[in-house]
Amino acid sequence: MYKNTKIFLDELMGIFLIVILLIPMLIIAVLVKLTSDGPILFKQSRYGKHSRKFTIYKFRTMYIKTPEMSNQTFKNIDNFITPIGKVLRKYSLDELPQLFNIVMGNMSFIGPRPLAESDITVIYLRQKSGADRVRPGITGLAQVNGRNNILDSEKAYFDQIYVENLTLLNDTKIVFRTILNVILAKNINREKL
Secondary structure, three states: OHHHHHHHHHHHHHHHHHHHHHHHHHHHHHHHHHHOOOOOEEEEEEEOHHHOEEEEEEEOOEOOOOOOOOHHHOOOHHHHEOHHHHHHHHOOHHHOOHHHHHHOOOOEEEOOOOEEOOOHHHHHHHHHHOOOOOOOEEEOHHHHOOHHHOOHHHHHHHHHHHHHOOOHHHHHHHHHHHHHHHHOOOOOOHHHO
């Protein structure tokens, strides 16, 4: 029952937040454009519900000549992140365009993070456990329990636990833990900022 309500609430809240945050998002877009060459948005193919691909949107935080690879494989990612990008990443503001992904039905506010094509291990583990049965989220149980500082197997485990215990109460707990983590800039891989 909650799964159907969740979809409606996600899309309704997504529209509401786009309206409320439109001016701040426009300001961020202008800052991204003025501080470095390249597009305002970063677009990438990601795996979503039932491992179907969709295009995810984020504010671009890296220079356009950055090699295409997972953030975890960079030795010195600092050299590739724009000055405004550091701030956007620190407070997860680069994720705001994903509100459009929510309204389009590709994502949810809460759920396992959408995976890049290079995240082969987690993709496989999610398929095996059934954790790919829900829409991916802007934040999720794995993000509030370590984000990029945990192993792939741990991410997949948290994703499975989330899907098996999908309730309004659990989603509410994740929302509050996410807000706290953003305010405290917690669970951010400091060497990558």
